[in-house]
Amino acid sequence: MSRILIIEDEEAIADLEKDYLELSGFEVSICNNGKEGLQTALAEDFDLIVLDLMLPGMDGFEICKHIRDEKNIPIIMVSAKKDDIDKIRGLGLGADDYMTKPFSPSELVARVKAHMARYDRLVGSIQKNNDIIEIRGIRIDKTARRVTVDGVEKAFTGKEFDLLTFLAEHPNHVYTKEELFREIWDMDSIGDIATVTVHIKKIREKIEYDSAKPQYIETIWGVGYRFKV
Numbered sequence: 703m704s705r706i707l708i709i710e711d712e713e714a715i716a717d718l719e720k721d722y723l724e725l726s727g728f729e730v731s732i733c734n735n736g737k738e739g740l741q742t743a744l745a746e747d748f749d750l751i752v753l754d755l756m757l758p759g760m761d762g763f764e765i766c767k768h769i770r771d772e773k774n775i776p777i778i779m780v781s782a783k784k785d786d787i788d789k790i791r792g793l794g795l796g797a798d799d800y801m802t803k804p805f806s807p808s809e810l811v812a813r814v815k816a817h818m819a820r821y822d823r824l825v826g827s828i829q830k831n832n833d834i835i836e837i838r839g840i841r842i843d844k845t846a847r848r849v850t851v852d853g854v855e856k857a858f859t860g861k862e863f864d865l866l867t868f869l870a871e872h873p874n875h876v877y878t879k880e881e882l883f884r885e886i887w888d889m890d891s892i893g894d895i896a897t898v899t900v901h902i903k904k905i906r907e908k909i910e911y912d913s914a915k916p917q918y919i920e921t922i923w924g925v926g927y928r929f930k931v
Contacts, residue, residue: 704749704818705729709739709765710780711757715803719752722807723814736760743769747855750818752810753797755781755788763795770796772857774846776817780805835870837931840909840918842867849909856908861886865898866905869919869929878926902927 736757
């Protein structure tokens, strides 16, 4: 079942949108605060986000920007503001659509379905020719820069993705922290190798079933790390 996140501070509107979307077969979550909405959007896997512009804690523009830095899922921005400048700014930050309140819930459902169908077609067509690495449940799409673990997409920062991809492309090869730092960060590693440790920890939290007992990225004590196949 496709999952949708509604970030909307007007509870009556959010509940109405939720009811219509659930009747159409979607699983829907609601956040009424901007900061909470951003945290939820980044921490969980959703197929589309309905994002209000004016929110307590953090506005929709800032939320949209942060989500786009991490994920490519469709975002429909909604607002009572009718000014073209707000629409232009929202779309410029990566929103896929902009709806002006008031609008009918049925129109929202129609747009949600249209954007999700278009996104599915786009992802499907891209993946046919993409450079893919698949190892024991981990799927790394180098072209789209996306990672899934047992079918669930995980959000990676740029360096996390580069580090995971490099290790996966060189399985069973042991690399020192210095070598990984030079390879991924492309600079002198003196005094900075702790960066590698931090990134390995974050990657493990996303791909390992138990990060304390890693099955993919192994620590070779006194040497470095290797990706086990």
